[in-house]
Amino acid sequence: MRSRLAEKIDRDNGRLIGVIDSDLSESPVSWYGIVGNSDVMREMFSMIDQVADTEATVLLLGESGTGKELIAQAIHQRSSRASKPFVAVNCAALPESVIESELFGHEKGAYTGAFEQRKGRFEQANKGTLFLDEIGELSTALQIKLLRFLQDHRFERVGGNENIEADVRVIAATNRNLQQAVDEGSFRADLYYRLNVFPINVPPLRERGADILLLADHFVSQFNQENSKKIQRISTPALDLLMIYHWPGNVRELENCILRAAILSTDGVIHAYHLPPSLQSAASTGTEPKTGLDAEIFRVEKELIIEALKLENGNVSAAARRLVITERRLRYAIQRHRIDPRRFKTKL
Ligand SMILES: Nc1ncnc2c1ncn2[C@@H]1O[C@H](COP(=O)(O)OP(=O)(O)OP(=O)(O)O)[C@@H](O)[C@H]1O
Numbered sequence: 001m002r003s004r005l006a007e008k009i010d011r012d013n014g015r016l017i018g019v020i021d022s023d024l025s026e027s028p029v030s031w032y033g034i035v036g037n038s039d040v041m042r043e044m045f046s047m048i049d050q051v052a053d054t055e056a057t058v059l060l061l062g063e064s065g066t067g068k069e070l071i072a073q074a075i076h077q078r079s080s081r082a083s084k085p086f087v088a089v090n091c092a093a094l095p096e097s098v099i100e101s102e103l104f105g106h107e108k109g110a111y112t113g114a115f116e117q118r119k120g121r122f123e124q125a126n127k128g129t130l131f132l133d134e135i136g137e138l139s140t141a142l143q144i145k146l147l148r149f150l151q152d153h154r155f156e157r158v159g160g161n162e163n164i165e166a167d168v169r170v171i172a173a174t175n176r177n178l179q180q181a182v183d184e185g186s187f188r189a190d191l192y193y194r195l196n197v198f199p200i201n202v203p204p205l206r207e208r209g210a211d212i213l214l215l216a217d218h219f220v221s222q223f224n225q226e227n228s229k230k231i232q233r234i235s236t237p238a239l240d241l242l243m244i245y246h247w248p249g250n251v252r253e254l255e256n257c258i259l260r261a262a263i264l265s266t267d268g269v270i271h272a273y274h275l276p277p278s279l280q281s282a283a284s285t286g287t288e289p290k291t292g293l294d295a296e297i298f299r300v301e302k303e304l305i306i307e308a309l310k311l312e313n314g315n316v317s318a319a320a321r322r323l324v325i326t327e328r329r330l331r332y333a334i335q336r337h338r339i340d341p342r343r344f345k346t347k348l
């Protein structure tokens with residue numbers, strides 16, 4: 001598989017789009033719409049698989065843009081609730097007064113403007129799954145109400161006293177450190193323990209190695225499907241920039257970056273200059289000589305190191321042997337160039 005893929009990546013022409021589709025039958029790189037083949041993602045898939053068809057509350061922990069909502073959907077799809085509703089609520093998007101009635105509904109006349117009784121998201125999600133995104137932003141009052149629901153599956157609508165029961169599986173997500181929020185007193189410890197029955201850490205994109213390339217391909221294919229303009233490939237220098245960058249905005253940032261580049265491209269190729277300045281500056285470092293022979297040597301050295309790491313699957317000692325230098329010298333150079341060798345680890 002690895003050699004097949006290597007064949008497809010023409011040294012000068014970059015990566016041909018469509019690798020994901022053609023190789024799907026041999027080694028799945030997309031699971032319930034989640035693209036990924038790195039060790040960390042495979043581990044996560046197997047955890048999801050184990051917990052999906054249970055009633056357990058799942059807590060997804062991960063930086064913004066890592067795909068938490070997509071994962072929540074996968075858990076739902078993989079459970080016996082799949083044919084029932086999947087309802088998502090972002091707890092940070094609405095003010096507290098609105099979110100309470102959004103979640104739990106309200107009775108007619110509960111407040112000014114409540115002309116009719118309205119069912120909340122818990123009732124809408126009955127027999128299905130409720131995804132509570134940004135759970136760390138929930139107010140203390142609502143934390144109590146949620147805790148009560150998790151304990152006995154009961155709640156009251158705003159302005160009502162009827163005890164309503166709903167059969168709902170809850171998946172919660174946050175990009176905050178909830179343990180810290182508990183320590184600081186902004187999040188209830190009892191709710192935290194209740195939610196934390198089955199925590200799943202969603203790894204940041206920078207720890208997913210070659211998944212960056214799989215995802216880039218995926219987003220190009222998606223663009224090609226949705227637009228009459230077709231992108232055939234991503235150039236090698238552009239691929240290098242994608243691999244080197246640290247992706248603070250994770251998959252969402254990569255998705256936007258590919259979309260923007262695809263729109264800018266005029267020859268069916270995504271070139272390095274189509275990528276945003278943040279990616280260009282990540283490739284250059286502070287200690288880098290700016291002009292002259294030193295700058296050229298610096299640039300070539302970096303390119304050769306990246307090439308060797310790619311060929312050796314991120315293995316530093318093997319790359320050092322390939323470059324005929326000591327491992328110690330290579331490690332020093334890797335540090336100077338701020339290259340993360342783990343990014344070249346590929347499972348393909
Ligand atoms: N592994 C993946 N494969 C394919 N698409 C992905 C993957 N991960 C994320 N995406 C896409 O990236 C975007 C961001 O993902 P999502 O909204 O699930 O992130 P999130 O973790 O919920 O972010 P936030 O914390 O900001 O709410 C979405 O368009 C999603 O479809």
Ligand SMILES: [Mg+2]
Nearest residue numbers: 065068069133
């Ligand atoms: Mg989200």
